[in-house]
Amino acid sequence: MSHEVIKHPGLNLGAAHGPQHDASEALMFGFWIFLMSDAILFGLVFASYVTLVNATAGGPEPHALYDIKSVFIETLLLLASSFTFGMASLALKYQHSTARLIGWLMVTLVLGVTFLDFELHDFVSMFAKDGVPSRSGFLSAFFDLVPLHGLHVAGGCIWLICLVGQIAKYGVDTQAKHGVMRLALFWHFLDIVWIAIYSVVYLAGLA
Amino acid sequence: MIDQFRDDEETASRKLEERKDFYSYVWGFSLALAMTLVPFAVVHWGAMRGLSLLIFIGAIALVQMAVHFRFFLHIGWRQKREDLLLLLFSTLLMVIMGAGTIWIMASLAMRMSLPASP
Amino acid sequence: MSFAEQFQHPLGRLSLESLPFWQMLNDPTRGNVINGVIGTAAALMVVIGTLVTIAMITKYRKWSVLWSQWLTSPDHKKIGIMYVVLALVMLIRALMEALLMRAQQAFGLEGGFLSPDHFAQLFSTHGTIMIFFVAMPFLTGIINYVMPLQIGARDVSFPVLNSISFWLTAAGAALVMISLCIGKFSTGGWFGYPPYTEASFSPGVGPDYWIWALTLASLASTFSGINFAVTIYKKRAPGMKLMVMPLFTWTALCTSIIMIFAMPPLTVAMAQLALDRYLGFHFFTNELGGNMMNFANLFWLFGHPEVYILVLPSFGVYSELISTFSGKSLFGYRSMVIATMAIVALSFAVWMHHFFTMGQSANINAVFGIASMLIGIPTGVKIYDWMWTIFRGRVRFTVPMIYSIGFIYLFVLGGITGILLASPTIDYQVHNTVFLVAHFHNVAIPGALFGLLAGYHFWFPKAFGFRLNERMGKVSAFCWIFGFMLAFFPLYALGLMGLPRRSVAYTEPSYVPLEIAAFLGAILLTVALVTLVVQLWVSIKQRDKNRVFAGDPWDGRSLEWSVSAPPPEYNFAVIPVVTGRDAFTLAKEGGKAYPLPESYTDIEMPKNSVMGPVLGAIGFALAFGLVWHILWMVILFFVAAVVTMIVYGFARDTTRIVPAQQVQQEHRRWLDAVAAATGISRADEYQSANQGLAEMTIHEVPA
């Protein structure tokens, strides 16, 4: 069993799921490619940020704007949500009860929404310190990069709600399974992007 | 009877697999947690400075990404070839594009500032 | 006026002034009248064209057929054809603009008849349309049609996504078209460098039209790329290993890879420019830390790989054609594949050669210059391998082959000028002169478009069941080739004489003769296009004489020739098993080309889906609202888009079954027709006798 080739990134359903496992291969591969394309997108937004980080044009600088504690909490929230999503994936793979699957998904959702809430607070406090995107090239780049990740997370949250809705309506059918599996990839991927933001924007910015 | 036995064996192996999968997430989570905490502490309490700090942050970040890929996204050597190749190719492109951009922009910035004295 | 206020008016920035004839009526100076008349005529053509189309469809009661058979169809073959039709419609506009530009420049000594502003819109729309809404849809269409057939698949991996891609492209095209009727298009060229395209220098709607049209096209291409790549990786027929795939499929795969990775930089550039324009960010402005050089950097990170998106599928077509019409298997298959992959990799590493003159260090310039030249190596390998394929073959000078020969000669010249441009030292002299214009038309037309045209002639009988008129095809092909030479070779000389690109007029009398020659060339190109249209019309009239239902009119080599023409919606009654390269030729040689299956099974096919048209319409409306700052439209259609996708997530039961019995019936009917047909030799290819069954004649002729 364990010598089986893993068919696609993320937790594989495994042979126990029969044709649903096989059918996931192309779908997951497609989504994986999409994520790679998205990764390039983020990479370039990062590159833009790096080229503009010194272009403060006399406006506020990273030190004056970033709140490392809040960012640290956000990081923990996201990390925890990745773990809880992992638990949801396990519930799916090992066919635990639907309630358990939904439960883990909801915990993940709560963590995600809390993250967004913290992030919004960060932005608002930056605004108050004249840290608005139209103030300088640096702030433009910041407000391109970090909210872009935030938007992705928000999209993930909406998707998550829809999946829960689908499960409520149709049970854990093929499409719901594939949905959860793709969202899992998406969620873990966003985590990786956040590590880059955490390190490049915040830690390095305050270093 | 034999069927029953086979089923039991299968459940047992699935149990085992589940444990393995579960610990993969636990490991991933703990490692990631550590790698979030350490650079945070270093920056927050100013244990390092300048370039070495930047390198440290960067290195830890890379390791943490690898950890996420391994334990959360389950990317490994038993992967289908195209999944792994895709990841490597994307990484290559990201390096070319990112490094190229920074190289070019830095050169331009250097050569285009207003000369100090006329 | 604040941001909120800008968006406050229910019609946003829309007003009567946005109509093309408004200025002419209010201020009837000579220049305004000329521009107004041309603009109004163009707008009328769009409006009338649309109305006539709608009227005709209504008159012949074709709406429901159109809707259920085409617009909502997830069938890759139909989507492919719709892409090509879209390309053709857009081509008509872009070609007319090209003609106008050439006419303007021919009379451009001291003025001409167009205003600079009008001319700027012409080159901007022409470039944008040709790249994004002619070449891209055309090649995407051909890949769509041919690739699944070549790999023995029933459809692409994500048929509905395919339809969505098409409709997003169409929405982008519609946005460019409507800019003729309402408002103006950008004047910043196809790459629209800021700060010129920033709100402070181009406050109008033009750049916004351009931004959103490109964004739609870019999204669509990303999805197409993903779709094709997954299809090729996961849906090949048994035995079709990667190194067995036909070369066109290889190039389709490589093109898809470029689409997947080259579109993000464009999306980023467009998004950042939009943020600058709409929300006052400072990515590319002069002031407050903006850095327009990064726009150039991002755009060409996309732009250079993009030109290989344009040319690679055509390389694939040439490979198929030259092998087929030389009656010989392709020389150096492995080299060809490696070369194609090398081009993909290199294409991402040379983008800076588009701005050698921006001022970076000589080291960087030299590195990127030499990297650009490296592309000459794999490209050269391809050229040589095609030559070795002809070598010791039996070449039939059919229309596609004439295009291929024109390609080899002209593309090598265009490639050479590319190599010249890749030398920073030379580029410092000819950058942004018409020498550059000559270069890229020289590679884009003989390289990309000739290939697509050749592919059109090659696969037309497969798609529609009858052959195109050969004689007119030849006339058209020669007009293309010589028209091209006449239209663009003079530009090399003009560029060396210092004429900048995008000049509406000039003061140098010595430019005139060359400009006139180029104008005549453009007329000849128009003749070529007209001939092409007439050819289509004539061929449709004569279609009964030229039917090739059996499906293999040219002694084809890959799987698409092994099914009927046109193929059934499920492509293959039974998925073929592949044993090696040139799968169909192998089967023919083994006498197993038309096997009779023992049994048939039910085939599962995707149901029609309204997602494509609906998302296309929403995308169009959203973009339109953004362009004109119509707030309610933006909100409404943004919500609509989200809701649509959510609803689609809840859709179940999206497939239907084609019963085995129906498959059997259709397949048997075709097999009977094949049995009834007589095989013809290659000499009789263009006779009515060609019913699509090739006589197997492989007689080696020893030295």
Next chain:
Amino acid sequence: MGVTRHIIYRHVGPDGPLGFPNSPTTFSEAATSQECTMMTIGDPCGRMRRSKAATSGSSVCVSALMLAGCSGDTHLSFLDPQGPVASGQRWHFVESLAVLLVFVAIPVFVLTAWFLWRYRYGAKSSRYTPKWNYSALLEIASWAGPVVIVVLLGIIVWRATHALDPYKPLASDQPALRLQIIGYDWKWLFIYPDQGIASIGVLALPVGRPVAIQLTSATVMQSLHIPALGSQIYAMGGMVTQLHLQADRPGRSLGENNMYNGNGFHQQRFSAVAMTPERFSAWVDEVHLHGIALNDQSLKHISQRSTRAELIAALSQPGASDGNIYFKGATDALFSTVVKATKSGTPVAPASVRQEFANRAPLAARKPTESATDKVQ
């Protein structure tokens, strides 16, 4: 000209850069106007004809200074080089082209034609090997050939790129002439900081002396290009690029902008006129005597979006009547002031986003420049 309302700017000025009416020069009016007439007739390209806007008010044209520039055609191309940079580029171009034609084009052209003929369908006796698709020798040759060519070209390119880097000062025993160029829509302002003068429409250069140029733009991206003298380089707002040129002999070369920047783009041309050092200093003196003051007011006019002809009309001062404009009182500080001003823009202060947006000019109010230029065209 009469056919349309376009005013295509002709090079009225270069040969007579100092078209000051009644300028008390050392040259007699009679002689110069006679010469003008003569040259007007003799000019094969009709370059001496003037657009109405440009000539109005000009009755005298002092062209003796520029005789050399007048004597032939404008040099358009680097294939007709007037200085060391352009001739280096020409040599590199010819060399590369030759390599490519001889080793790439000709073999492909000849072999393809030959193969096509020999292995045409009707040819019964030529060899036919439908299955033959591999030959190690041919494969190696197909890869190795291009590799060799690229290596060869690569060496040439590496050397040429470094040798002809536009940032690299030219070797010379004379000190370089400093020049600062600011791109405006749609004209270039040439500043001679050490001479304290400036000009629009004509760039005067002393022969044999390197010129060290700094460029910037007061508006959008532009590209300065004088083909017969040397490289082109972008000029960008808030940034400074550099270019080094030299003219070897007296003559007039075409200068232009190669980066599209709006309606007046094609009129953003000028003449680069190389002259002997003596004439150059005479020219400088002349400008000092008769130039317009380069002050806030004239700068305000210059920075409008206008063509040179429109600018002349707007300045409505003598000293601009030959189609070129000359300024005295140019300071060294002007260039860096423009760079800084463009870079900083108008700082925006507000603390809240709402106010931030409120500060942006209304779109409607930003329009007029376009219609203003439409009129002229």
